Amino acid sequence: MRRPADLRPAFAVSLPLVSALAATAVLLTACGTEHAAAGRTDARASAFRDGTRIDDPGKDGVRITSLTLPPASPSPTRDSVSADELTTGSDSGASAAYEVTNDGTEAWTYSVVFTFVSGDGGAVANQTETVRDVGPGQTVRGTVRAGRLPPTAPRVTGAKVFQVTKVPAGEAPAGPDTCPASGIRVSADKGDAAMGLRVVGLHLDNCGKRAYTVEGYPLLELLDDALRPVDGVRILHGSGGITTGAGPDERPRPVTLNPGESATAALVWRNTTESGTPVNVPYVRVRAKEGAEPVTVTPHLDLGTTGKLGVRPWEKAERRPCPDRTCQGSG
Structure with missing residues (x-):
């Protein structure tokens, strides 16, 4: 499955790079x-x-x-x-x-x-x-x-x-008005793209009743359009191997989320195409940490011929008001 070039919308994620890119991105109306x-x-x-x-x-x-x-x-x-x-x-x-x-x-x-x-x-x-x-x-x-x-x-x-x-x-991201039995909701945003650099945010929401702790990087499995593993792509810890524009790679730290709190991570890549066959990864199976239930998101990674994907560690997001009652929905 190839990602159509005219379909990529742009939404900001919590990275300095993304804020700068959002001003130049162009999108059709998409709700x-x-x-x-x-x-x-x-x-x-x-x-x-x-x-x-x-x-x-x-x-x-x-x-x-x-x-x-x-x-x-x-x-x-x-x-x-x-x-x-x-x-x-x-x-x-x-x-x-x-x-x-x-x-x-x-x-x-x-x-x-x-x-x-x-x-x-x-x-x-x-x-x-x-x-x-x-x-x-x-x-x-x-x-x-x-x-x-x-x-x-x-x-x-x-x-x-x-x-x-x-x-x-069973692996679909939960809707914003529901809370899985685990009390943890994992999702991906629509991403940001400019000048060949791509950034997609991963979001981890504690919608349950108990604190939840993660440390390090989301665990990723790259899947093709038949949901089979994609080989030949290196998953790098941090974005430094992709770009220096996202700021320094911070050392992973334990992140404890109380009910209603969230964490973010990010996938960073370039779609540069040189010699070889371009690689497209429509699906990514995400686990918040070892032992967590998998959630399959659809960021449509157009990796070109770069053969690598950067992932930034979980970090606590700014607290937002809970828009519904699912902040205390499960546990």
Whole structure:
């Protein structure tokens, strides 16, 4: 699986390098929503039954079944657009109904990137949907909206399934409103990219009832698109072997997280391509420490021909307010 060059969004992670890179990164609109598989049609899908039915072959078990588009209207003039609309845009009114079908023999959690396109086929907005726990032989339906678009964006005329990734349901990152039985939630952000340097943040949240201690580096297993181990890539402790722009490599220290606290680490690499065959690693199986339950994330490492990946140690993150009640959800 090769990572499309025009799909990489940029979000800041807690590294000095990332803050500098974020100002120069370019991204399409990309929001994420989640659906739990329960053998039923998503309730929102009924709101779009009047959408135009389309015959979409789909990709990897995901297809668009109908499309709802607003009627064409004249382009707004500057005099007719408020300052707030110029900044935030307005909802496009475009949406697509979709279905996810699992033809396999085990449950999967899917992450799907849908692209809304204009009349010339150009991408107007990317939206990511997470569909959890789709069992063998099960079909789950839902809808995805193009969302808010700036007034200067071209009119949406279509949608397509751009990218599908799936991981075993038991290894999928927990949603932000749930807490695993372990009391520890592991996830990866969307990363930051500029001038061939890539940084993806790993996040470790203590959503349980007891303190949790890690020391050193996350344990990583690199996997290909069939979830098989990838050979020939050196995993380096620290980012110094990749770049000097991320600051000095700090010595790993014990990090104790009380309930509601978090730690961060980072994956750092370059996608330089010289002689040889470029290596792409769509999946990384992460363990917070020895003996921890594995979580498979999808950072899509485009390692080029460099043959190496740097990982920075866990360090305590600035405490954030708990957005839900899962900070004391398990233990």
